[in-house]
Amino acid sequence: MRADAKKNYEHILAVASVVVTQHGADASMRDIARRAGVGLGTLYRHFPTREALLDTLLRAGFDELTAKACELETASSPDDALVSWLHDVVTFTGNYQGVVAAMIAAIEDTDSALHASCVTLRTAGARLLTRTQAAGLARSDMNGDDLFSLAAALAWLGDQPSSAPRAERLFRIIASAIITNRPSNLSLPADFQMNQNP
Structure with missing residues (x-):
């Protein structure tokens, strides 16, 4: 994984951790993508489900x-x-x-x-x-x-x-x-x- 892709991946995970802590296991994937500043497609490429x-x-x-x-x-x-x-x-x-x-x-x-x-x-x-x-x-x-x-x-x-x-x-x-x-x-x-x- 390229350095910029790895940084993006880690950023998504950090945001997802906050959102899941706040909203639980059913937290919206769309909300996670929005807060991470990435497209929903990018999120699903990293995490298909x-x-x-x-x-x-x-x-x-x-x-x-x-x-x-x-x-x-x-x-x-x-x-x-x-x-x-x-x-x-x-x-x-x-x-x-x-x-x-x-x-x-x-x-x-x-x-x-x-x-x-x-x-x-x-x-x-x-x-x-x-x-x-x-x-x-x-x-x-x-x-x-x-x-x-x-x-x-x-x-x-x-x-x-x-x-x-x-x-x-x-x-x-x-x-x-x-x-x-x-x-x-x-x-x-x-x-x-x-x-x-x-």
Whole structure:
């Protein structure tokens, strides 16, 4: 990709990130093109579908979350690693209003542009959960699919105006239900703050 084309592509992505954050996963492609100062045809040349655009926006974040899971596997106690990673997943996905439904659908749809990224994210969480279970610190009757669904549910709740003020409390309840032999007021990362969309 030529330098000017790469700059244009990165500009479109930056604008798309803002628009999707503001208007959710169903943000208008026409609005994104207009705000980026490009023609709709140019936008579609880079991203033939809205799903392809979402995949590009989410993939970098998912890759970071997957890399973090790998680091946490050796750098933290199993239970702390799992709670920290779950917090980061919920916060990241909550930043893009409406993306949770697309993620859940993509897990089952192998033709979805989001499928590979979502499967990779789910697998990273499953490894952390399995490690925590092996240490006897997480309930044994759940798997990576359950963990992914709970993360999606918590992110969705953060999107709901009536639930957003209780998002941190709800996270603590779910995390305490996953982690065994820890008090219900388990410690969370110092920078913990659930996304609260207005």
